Amino acid sequence: KAGVTQTPRYLIKTRGQQVTLSCSPISGHRSVSWYQQTPGQGLQFLFEYFSETQRNKGNFPGRFSGRQFSNSRSEMNVSTLELGDSALYLCASSLGANSFTDTQYFGPGTRLTVL
């Protein structure tokens, strides 16, 4: 069974640009969550989608947005990039949206560098 895949794996952008990251969950998984990992702030929750609906959103500015498609694939978008957006962006998928029963499986991440 293929794991969570994220594309691209590495990305370099300049300030002010926008970027779209993609996540393909494990087959059959309907929940996708996104996290930002930085040396200073650690792992921080961005958002969670289940059946194309955003269920939870972390404490990030409106420049960060996401969506989920009917095939459960998800994208996140960051507009007007800032230097501080440089990070590893992790995607996790699970069968459902119940952390009690549904283990989250993480992807390898997309390394975003903003110059």
Add this chain to the structure above:
Amino acid sequence: AQSVSQHNHHVILSEAASLELGCNYSYGGTVNLFWYVQYPGQHLQLLLKYFSGDPLVKGIKGFEAEFIKSKFSFNLRKPSVQWSDTAEYFCAVTPNNAGNMLTFGGGTRLMVKP
């Protein structure tokens, strides 16, 4: 809002030594607790989780954790570490019925010397 503290940022042990990594959380309600591990060059993966019942939880690779409700703690333990346990360990919490919104601690880097 909930928060998670991992007091040990870096730990260095020799093989066969015992391990205990501290994790404390702050949240007034019922929580689900997790330990994740990230081996060098690998994805973040679940070690163990606790929801209810026996406060001593056993996970993969010989790890266990004990939930002490009165101390808001969920410490990770292993009786005898191996070189292959070198990794970064993250404690995480999510309020019960809050979906998959994990709040992570800052992580503990463990180095095991052969």
